[in-house]
Amino acid sequence: MMQPRSRDKTFGTALLLVIALVWSVPLLWAIALSLRPPGAPIAIGSSWWGGGLSLASFARALSAAPFETYYRNTLIVVAGILIIQLVTVTLAGFVFARVKFPGRELLFILFLMQLLVPTAALIIPNYSTIRSMGLYDTLPAIMMPFWASAFGTFLLRQTFRTVPLDYEDAARIDGATWWQTLWHVYLPPARPALTAFAVTSISSHWNDFLWPLVVTSSVSTRTITVGLASFTQMGESGAEWGLLMAGTLLVVWPLLVLFIVFQKQFVASFVSSGLK
Amino acid sequence: MISKLRSIVLGLALLAPSVFLLGAFTVWPVLQTIINSFFRRNAATRGQPVWDGLGNFTRLFEDDQFIKVLGNTLLLVLITVPISLVLAFLIAVLLNQKIRGIGWLRSGIFYPTVLPMVSAATIWLLLYNVDFGLINSVFRDLGGSPRNFLGTSTLVLPAICVMLIWKQTGFLMVFYLAGLQGLPTDVMEAARLDGAGRLQTLRHVSLPLLRGTTVFITTIAVTGAFQTVDQLYVMTQGGPNNASNLLLFNIYETNFRFQDTGSAYAQTTILLALLLIFTIINAVVSDRRSHDAT
Numbered sequence: 001m002m003q004p005r006s007r008d009k010t011f012g013t014a015l016l017l018v019i020a021l022v023w024s025v026p027l028l029w030a031i032a033l034s035l036r037p038p039g040a041p042i043a044i045g046s047s048w049w050g051g052g053l054s055l056a057s058f059a060r061a062l063s064a065a066p067f068e069t070y071y072r073n074t075l076i077v078v079a080g081i082l083i084i085q086l087v088t089v090t091l092a093g094f095v096f097a098r099v100k101f102p103g104r105e106l107l108f109i110l111f112l113m114q115l116l117v118p119t120a121a122l123i124i125p126n127y128s129t130i131r132s133m134g135l136y137d138t139l140p141a142i143m144m145p146f147w148a149s150a151f152g153t154f155l156l157r158q159t160f161r162t163v164p165l166d167y168e169d170a171a172r173i174d175g176a177t178w179w180q181t182l183w184h185v186y187l188p189p190a191r192p193a194l195t196a197f198a199v200t201s202i203s204s205h206w207n208d209f210l211w212p213l214v215v216t217s218s219v220s221t222r223t224i225t226v227g228l229a230s231f232t233q234m235g236e237s238g239a240e241w242g243l244l245m246a247g248t249l250l251v252v253w254p255l256l257v258l259f260i261v262f263q264k265q266f267v268a269s270f271v272s273s274g275l276k
Numbered sequence: 277m278i279s280k281l282r283s284i285v286l287g288l289a290l291l292a293p294s295v296f297l298l299g300a301f302t303v304w305p306v307l308q309t310i311i312n313s314f315f316r317r318n319a320a321t322r323g324q325p326v327w328d329g330l331g332n333f334t335r336l337f338e339d340d341q342f343i344k345v346l347g348n349t350l351l352l353v354l355i356t357v358p359i360s361l362v363l364a365f366l367i368a369v370l371l372n373q374k375i376r377g378i379g380w381l382r383s384g385i386f387y388p389t390v391l392p393m394v395s396a397a398t399i400w401l402l403l404y405n406v407d408f409g410l411i412n413s414v415f416r417d418l419g420g421s422p423r424n425f426l427g428t429s430t431l432v433l434p435a436i437c438v439m440l441i442w443k444q445t446g447f448l449m450v451f452y453l454a455g456l457q458g459l460p461t462d463v464m465e466a467a468r469l470d471g472a473g474r475l476q477t478l479r480h481v482s483l484p485l486l487r488g489t490t491v492f493i494t495t496i497a498v499t500g501a502f503q504t505v506d507q508l509y510v511m512t513q514g515g516p517n518n519a520s521n522l523l524l525f526n527i528y529e530t531n532f533r534f535q536d537t538g539s540a541y542a543q544t545t546i547l548l549a550l551l552l553i554f555t556i557i558n559a560v561v562s563d564r565r566s567h568d569a570t
Contacts, residue, residue: 008474009373016370020384023442027387029410030399088297091290099287101280107291114302116555120503121524121547124531124540125305125312148297178286207392209506210528225394225506232398232510241402248398255390263383270389270447271454 034058034245050242057242058250061231064243066219067250070227077142077212077223078205082198084147089197090190092148093156094182098168114150123214130215141215142223146205152197155273159193160186192272199269206255224251306548312541319535332542341518342526342543348433349523349550353501355437356444360497361490363445368452369478382453386446393443397510400439401426404511426512429519436520439507444500448493455489456482491562498554502547523547 029048034057036050061067096108119126126145135141163186171181187194209225216222222230231247259266313332315325336342371382388396403410404425412422425435459482467477483490505524508514514521514529523543531540 012370013375016381019367020381023385026399026403088294092294095287095290099283101284101287104287107295110295110298110303114298116551117302117306117548118499118503119301121544122305124527124544125308126301129300129305145301148294153294203390209392209394225392228398229394229510244398248395252391252395259387259390263379267382267386267450271450
């Protein structure tokens with residue numbers, strides 16, 4: 001009775017190992033390519049190793065493109081989006097959870113609309129809005145469309161709803177104002193939800209590409225993904241592959257390192273922000 | 277009465293930032309898109325909007341290139357979504373056991389989620405390379421002849437699909453994994469005691485219980501697939517001969533390369549309509565299924 005089950009299990013684990021290996025090949029290959037000595041161009045029969053390891057491609061990549069500017073811009077954009085989002089979604093989530101007034105449900109539909117219409121699909125009209133606001137080619141232009149988040153609002157609304165009403169009543173009797181109540185009663189239990197939201201927000205905006213590409217035009221406002229794309233256009237010829245992969249890894253490493261260190265929390269964040 | 281007034285003022289005040297931002301970057305753009313679809317606006321009109329009724333739409337649907345783009349987009353959605361979902365479910369089932377190192381296996385499949393699409397596309401550009409790409413070097417080792425995946429019109433869309441499936445399966449998988457781990461153990465135990473095999477239990481107990489998860493990740497996968505664009509910019513530019521051109525990339529090119537703003541707005545309207553149609557179908561189907569189950 002037990003034997004077929006445990007044989008199943010071994011087979012399952014082996015299959016899993018193969019899948020995980022296949023899935024990891026692109027990243028491992030990219031790392032291998034980036035560490036080849038620049039003088040060892042890739043050739044038939046040497047797709048993985050080029051005789052020795054070298055960091056020269058990283059040094060060349062760093063001097064070939066203004067990565068410092070790219071990193072700085074991306075950090076500003078990601079932080080600038082997240083900080084404002086945390087404020088807007090907390091306030092809106094609080095209202096939808098606990099402040100009743102006529103017409104509230106109508107406003108709720110407005111939020112639903114953002115869930116149905118992905119911001120990425122609206123590049124043409126949003127580009128024209130940014131232009132008419134005179135914000136073209138600035139960092140706020142990249143951030144603004146994401147400052148309100150229906151998704152974050154729903155997440156916080158669900159979380160705030162689980163806080164017992166008695167707590168709020170107790171705080172009110174003690175003479176607490178709405179913001180004291182929000183700060184001391186509602187926010188502490190919402191910390192996991194806010195963390196989950198932060199993780200998904202950071203990783204999705206670190207990865208944004210088309211929108212920053214469309215609303216910026218100068219090197220000084222380029223984010224790292226846009227920088228990489230122009231780097232990629234430099235060439236696909238075999239001799240530059242090490243350079244290309246070094247550039248790619250320079251874009252990828254911050255999130256990848258965070259992910260490897262906090263694997264469990266990362267996965268849990270994505271799941272909890274989706275399921276609530 | 278005073279407290280009611282207070283609630284209105286407080287509620288509106290706290291919602292104001294979000295409402296303003298959603299109005300400016302979601303509601304108004306949607307209206308703007310629909311309105312502008314009816315105006316011709318390109319180099320010929322010197323960038324000025326000229327009323328044109330349904331002109332943009334009739335021109336689009338008479339244009340073979342646009343029909344091809346639309347077909348490619350639907351094909352990509354219809355190929356990648358079911359395959360990713362099935363793979364995600366199977367991998368989640370395999371991962372749903374307690375063994376040492378399982379977390380690393382999970383991460384080995386989930387990690388593409390945290391890579392920017394542009395970076396992933398740069399890696400796959402080289403993987404698919406005809407001369408020295410890893411995939412072709414494996415082909416060569418197996419005695420086959422190399423193929424120019426991204427340069428052949430019949431291979432390029434499947435190549436983009438494979439890359440997309442690799443990129444998103446891990447992300448979709450973790451929702452199934454969380455769902456499986458949340459299944460009531462007594463139900464699973466009952467199924468086992470009734471003599472149901474593992475596969476039977478999966479098909480007749482787990483899968484129906486995870487219907488909500490399936491509906492949710494179908495929505496994510498479909499909306500994601502409709503927005504496929506970054507990898508085209510890096511890998512194919514929509515080519516060769518539009519064989520990999522997709523709706524959002526075509527919108528981008530129509531507006532920013534060919535300066536045909538009117539047509540770009542009309543295409544955005546079509547994209548929004550497709551997303552809306554899918555949302556309605558998904559809602560109806562999932563609603564009917566839940567009635568069937570009860």
